[in-house]
Amino acid sequence: VATSADAVLDALGDRTRRAILENLLAGPLAVGVLADQLPVSRPAVSQHLRVLKDAELVVESVAGTRRLYRINQVGLMAVRDYFDRFWETTLDNFAILAAAEAEADKRKPAPGRTTAKRRDRGRTDNK
Amino acid sequence: MSTESAAGVEVARSVSVPLSLPRTFELFTARMTEFWPKEHSVGSSEFAEVVVEPRPGGRWFERGVDGGECQWGSVAAWDPPRKVVLLWQIGADWKFDPDFETEVEVTFTDEGSGRTRVDLCHRNLERYGDATEQMRAIFDHPNGWTGTLDRFAELAKSHATQQD
Numbered sequence: 001v002a003t004s005a006d007a008v009l010d011a012l013g014d015r016t017r018r019a020i021l022e023n024l025l026a027g028p029l030a031v032g033v034l035a036d037q038l039p040v041s042r043p044a045v046s047q048h049l050r051v052l053k054d055a056e057l058v059v060e061s062v063a064g065t066r067r068l069y070r071i072n073q074v075g076l077m078a079v080r081d082y083f084d085r086f087w088e089t090t091l092d093n094f095a096i097l098a099a100a101e102a103e104a105d106k107r108k109p110a111p112g113r114t115t116a117k118r119r120d121r122g123r124t125d126n127k
Numbered sequence: 128m129s130t131e132s133a134a135g136v137e138v139a140r141s142v143s144v145p146l147s148l149p150r151t152f153e154l155f156t157a158r159m160t161e162f163w164p165k166e167h168s169v170g171s172s173e174f175a176e177v178v179v180e181p182r183p184g185g186r187w188f189e190r191g192v193d194g195g196e197c198q199w200g201s202v203a204a205w206d207p208p209r210k211v212v213l214l215w216q217i218g219a220d221w222k223f224d225p226d227f228e229t230e231v232e233v234t235f236t237d238e239g240s241g242r243t244r245v246d247l248c249h250r251n252l253e254r255y256g257d258a259t260e261q262m263r264a265i266f267d268h269p270n271g272w273t274g275t276l277d278r279f280a281e282l283a284k285s286h287a288t289q290q291d
Binding site (some may be wrong): 065075083084088089091092098 | 136143150163
């Protein structure tokens, strides 16, 4: 994960760049097509694409004689990483709570809750 | 053509706990308040309670310390003590959106010797990619997803101290 959150935020801090990304959501596009779709010049689009590329938000690929730009999934990976860390923390919290419960059970067995062995020795439950 | 955007993005995590299958299920679903990270409140105030209504179609919500309720999602499958599927319906703009669904499937497996494994899978995360602008909200939100590691470190430390 080379991209820092700062680089991503800087890249997204520009309205034209966000517009470029939105246009790319539908699929890969060439610079010329993007320039036609937006109220900016072709060199300006190229400039913005360079910033987006540096932030790893878009990647370019060559298809025949054309150079196409498409959304990079790294941004999505940042979202993924957040959730991964979130669930790691939450499940760790859960494990700590469960361990405390198990510990409390050992210290103070609830009435009626016995081990299988003890139940075998005791009166038979009518099941 | 766009196989990439069609590909599912998910995270999976597992944990093993020293409790029976039914008790693990009960602890996870009925006492979420006690292990949900405190900073992960979606509402306007800190949460007092995290509630999963124990039935299919039930709501999954937080009740704030101010008494207000803020829905997070709903119960897609309720199959005690083995499985619960919750829908996390909070968009990256931190608002409940009934049309936005990501799925949190939690399965519980008896490992024997009084232990139970919890497998959690949060899928459909690619749906957050539909609006790049939303990513910003995740990073920027004051109650954002940072700081939970710090909290866990503290918890783990206090837990270790108790054991000494």
